[in-house]
Amino acid sequence: MSVNHNFTKLARQPAYRAVSEKIRQVILSGELQAGDMLPTELELAEQFGVTRSTLREAIRLLEESGIIGRADRKRLVVTLPQTAAVGRSVSSAMLMHRVTFKELWQVAMGLEPLAGKLACASATDEDKQRLADNLQHTETVLDDHARLLEAEIDFHNLVASATHNYALLQARAPLNDLFYPAWGAVIRALSPGQRILVAHRRVYGAICNNQPREAERWMEKHMIDFRRGIEMGNLGFDQPVTSAANTSDQN
Amino acid sequence: MSVNHNFTKLARQPAYRAVSEKIRQVILSGELQAGDMLPTELELAEQFGVTRSTLREAIRLLEESGIIGRADRKRLVVTLPQTAAVGRSVSSAMLMHRVTFKELWQVAMGLEPLAGKLACASATDEDKQRLADNLQHTETVLDDHARLLEAEIDFHNLVASATHNYALLQARAPLNDLFYPAWGAVIRALSPGQRILVAHRRVYGAICNNQPREAERWMEKHMIDFRRGIEMGNLGFDQPVTSAANTSDQN
DNA sequence: ATTGACCCATTGTCCGACAATATGTCAATA
């Protein structure tokens, strides 16, 4: 019989990956901060001792992570990742995993009431003003399905932003891409404009009056309404969500 | 005075990005499924009418999203994104945004009790067995700080997995990378092995007996303990978390 | 059934090249 000592299957990584990791480290360590310009591709390539081709591949990895981008279409610049940019990767993953509407709803039930609650303590006057503007705008589009959905999504984003909690913003990013858009079907089927407006007003009022319990409860009711809408419309609560944001413009 | 009509600043996208988007679309539309092999780089390049260099840059973008990878280090293959892979991008973003421990804790307060609650309804016998194994293992490492932290993280992952809710798994991914590791300092400072074990046992018991309320409450208590630990240890509850997983191995 | 020798396809990396495009300078003009 053979003596079997299990060796750890050593994984060498290609150069483009090593370069990418190195740059990422430097950025995450704070040595390079958001807004800092990076050297030109040629210069970077020389520093790492690789060719421009290899370096460019490394750059792409960081680009997709959203931590570097281009300033004015030329120079590379360290960037503060936008929630939307990072969220797209997450959303892609969820689509491939065939996440159901129910799963997203469960997460929404955990995060949206929380957002309402937290917003009470942290919303600035500017946040409140933006919410007020949103409510006013919503009233004018109650019967315009597309705009209503847009206003609806905006409202929830504004509440989340009012928490000033980036971790929360990031955690709920996929809801924007997958959960609410899918809900557009409900709006078209049931025209629940009034119910939406009432719930939003309650949440807004609670935030303004610093009543976290109220904000939490009404956001929860609002979410339960969502579920009811999906089920009543027979729109596949247990079905995988489909990518609504599939409409990237190109030939 | 000049007539000022604000034109939308048209943004042309480079070829590597267009190619990347196209492939992503095909995958997300389901036309290509996880496990499917892609043609060779040369073949793909010819199909798109670009050179291999350009195509490779496109591949890097998708690679970072975790939706394609390499089977046996050669052929490209459509991959089901791993939570860890996608989570890394998210974690990077959070680090750059200087997310505080408090922010992460707030998210954890929203998601971990939820995970406990949902797990009650969806945990399989196998899930329960894994939890039981984890508890048994935890008892043996109560005084080994490193292993205790590891077991602690494992437990929460197991509970989350038991929900069989991928959206939830993805949403709480950054907690694994940033929240719990940072909590290692608490373990070293306070040696709260017993408290941890008690809470875990309660959660486990509630899941086995299908008592969602109990599971939720004990998970919540557990999280509050976390916060207390951080504050008692004076470990910077309001400070940005630092990347503990910064230790990637390379020269 | 394992080993070794061999071939082949594909990747990772390199090099050199060029057009398109921003940036900067400077003169000309109103």
Add this chain to the structure above:
DNA sequence: TATTGACATATTGTCGGACAATGGGTCAAT
């Protein structure tokens, strides 16, 4: 002075070709 135009320069996006290393396959020898 402020705007315009002409020009030189730097940098990116893309191309095409090249080669070593490596994994997979075949086939013969043991």
